[in-house]
Amino acid sequence: MADSTTSKAPSTGTAPRRSWWGWGAENKALSDAECSALGRLLPGAPNAPLPVPDVSALALPKVRVEPPTELAPLMSDAPRDRASHTYGKAYRDVVRALRGDLSAAPDQVARPRSEQDVVDILDWAAGAGVAVVPFGGGTSVVGGVEYRADRHRGVVSLDLTAMNQVLEIDRTSRAARIRAGVLGPALEAQLRPHGLTLRHFPQSFEYSTLGGWLATRAGGHYATLHTHIDDLVESLRVVTPVGVNQSLRVPGSGAGPSPDRLFLGSEGTLGVITEAWMRLQDRPRHKASATVVFDDIVSAMDAVRAIAQSGLHPANCRLLDPGEAALAGVAHKGESILVLGEESAHSPVEERLATLLALARDHGGTPAARESGGADTAANTWRSAFLKMPYLRDGLARMSVISETFETACTWDRAPQLYAAVRSGLTEILEEVTGAAGTINCRFTHVYPDGPAPYFTVIAPGRRGSEVAMWDEIKSAAMSLLHEHGATVTHHHAVGRDHRPGYDLQRPEPFALALRAAKQALDPAGILNAGVLLDPAGILNAGVLLDPAPSHDVDDRTVSVRSERRE
Structure with a gap:
């Protein structure tokens, strides 16, 4: 018989307050002085960071819809609630929030406490012609929680974090x-x-x-x-x-x-x-990690492929190219770094880690020295840098420096060519858009027997006031490059609204027909997260058919995949 038990959600205690405009906790954001110091490392950056607006002074749009009396206890139209639920955490979201552009703010933020609350909110919204945008934790970096359709009488952001048991x-x-x-x-x-x-x-x-x-x-x-x-x-x-x-x-x-x-x-x-x-x-009780140094990125890719195809399934197998390794502070002489990790709940893992290191050596890798007790300094340094990176990105945004990350996946036979093509193609785009070659780094976040998931980071000088437009152009070019080389538009960041152009090219049309039919069947009033995955088509809004023949514009930016750049 199953041992079935129930747990209670722990108290949040005195957890740091979430930032309404940027990543994570307010008290972990870079200070003005830290932002300025960061800007001094980048030629052309302004002298002072963009100020963080006072949320109480923001010019939010007028609330257009009020909830019925029975739902009012679940709803809030407080400025901070509306502001913090306007966007996700993409670079373009952070910049617009810093500039006080909250024109897409929801009218209400709903916090259901039960499934019945969710049912009641959806029933009301469908009858009232109100859009509902499920919010989760709001960490989307692809425009997944920002309403852009402009086809409803109001918008509710549906925050489920009270349902946390x-x-x-x-x-x-x-x-x-x-x-x-x-x-x-x-x-x-x-x-x-x-x-x-x-x-x-x-x-x-x-x-x-x-x-x-x-x-x-x-x-x-x-x-x-x-x-x-x-x-x-x-x-x-x-x-x-x-x-x-x-x-x-x-x-x-x-x-x-x-x-x-x-x-x-x-x-x-x-x-x-x-x-x-x-x-x-x-829960694992045995853990071990190590790093391996490679002088050549292609040899490092061969080593990772051998490990991925070995059937050993390491917990961590991340390859950092020279730029990514330098950014993380684990290499400074043009080396590529492979971070390996093993763990088990049942048995020691040192022997398995030794087998992984032997595979890496077979492809020209040199294991880095480990501290007494098995700790790996480089691996720990990388892990710390990994967790701090979103806060660094926000600091760059305040200094009007363009920062973009995008991830993909491809088969091993295409990996070296994709890596070279993205670096070359984006260098050209950055020079055209920003006037500088910028920095383009890559790491493999996940690996499979048949291919890796490369994750690219782009940093380049921006022009104050033009950051969003510049970011959009770089994003569009990146999607074109991925499509041209047979790689997916996203491996794990989702589609949202920002990846829609690439997703539309990748998705087979028969599947698109089935998805549209599912949308119409399950959401006949078209209230749920309009514009994500599909264009809003034939939305029935409180008995009025809106937009019976919608255009194929993705959103107000009308982003196009710019394959002509490579011709």
Whole structure:
């Protein structure tokens, strides 16, 4: 018989207040002095950072809709709530928030406490012609939580973070039923007393929710095997405008197309994920890490391919190119660095790590010296830099420096060519857009037997007042390059609105027809996250058919994929 227990969500205590305009906690953001010091390292940066606006002084748009009396206790139109739910955390979001541009602010922020609250909010919104944007933790970097459709009478941001409990733990099957609004740290805190872990740690872990991970098919920190949240799902419970979808909880099924797969990655366009049964693991007790130095990036790629195809499935297998290694502070002489890690809940891992290091040596790698006790200084330095990087990005934004990250995946036969083509093509674009070659770095975040997931970072001088337009042009060019070289538009950041042009090129048209039909069937009033994945088509708004023949513009920016640049 399963050992079924219920956990209570831990108290938030005195957790630091979230930044309304940028990443993470307010008290971890770079100070004005730190931003200025950062700017002095970059030629052409302004002398002073953009000031952070006082949220109480912001000119927010007038509230257009009021909730009915029975829903009013769940809603807020307070300025800080509306401001902090306007955008995600992409570079263009941060810059617009710093400039006080909150024209897309939702009219209300809803915080349901139960599934019935979600049902009631969707029922009201469908009848009132009000758009609903599921928010999760708000860490989207692809425009996934910003309303741009301008086709509804109002907008509600649906924040599920009050629904944050682990409801049931099946220790025998090593699984748990979990509410979708739980943030990463609170989830792990509720599992820890049972010796269990979900083992899913995206970079946004501290500020993102289980529901957000599921809705965007998020990738975790672990680099091989179960890299995406998809692999950890037993079943989902989803509230749609036409009913509740509850899939059967089993370890596997061949009964037709998977109902869970319909909602995984649907990004809040088909329904609101309220609960999930998730596969858990015993918490690891044995860990070891090491770094390997390579003089040649192609040899390093060959080593990573050998490791990915070995069947050893290391927890960490991240390759940093020379620029990324220097940015992280783990190399300074043009070396590429491979960060390896092993872990187990049951047995020592040193022998497995030694096998991985031997594979790396076979391809020209030199393991770095490790401290007594097995600690690896370079690996720890990289990990610290990895967690601080979003705050550094915000500091660059305040100094009007363009900073963009994008990730992809390709097969191994294309990896060296893709790496070279992106660096070459983006150098040309940066010179055209910014007047400087800028910095283009890359790391492999995840690796598979058949290919890697390269993650690129672009830093270049911007022009104050033109940062968003410049970022948009670089983003468009990056999508073109990926499409031309047979790589996906996103490996784990999701589609949102910013990746729509690339997604439209990648998605087969028969599947697009099926997705449109699913949208019409599940969300006939067209209220859920309009413009994500699909154009709003034939939205029935309080009995009035709006936009029966919509244009194919992605949003107000009308971003186009600029393949002509490469011709």
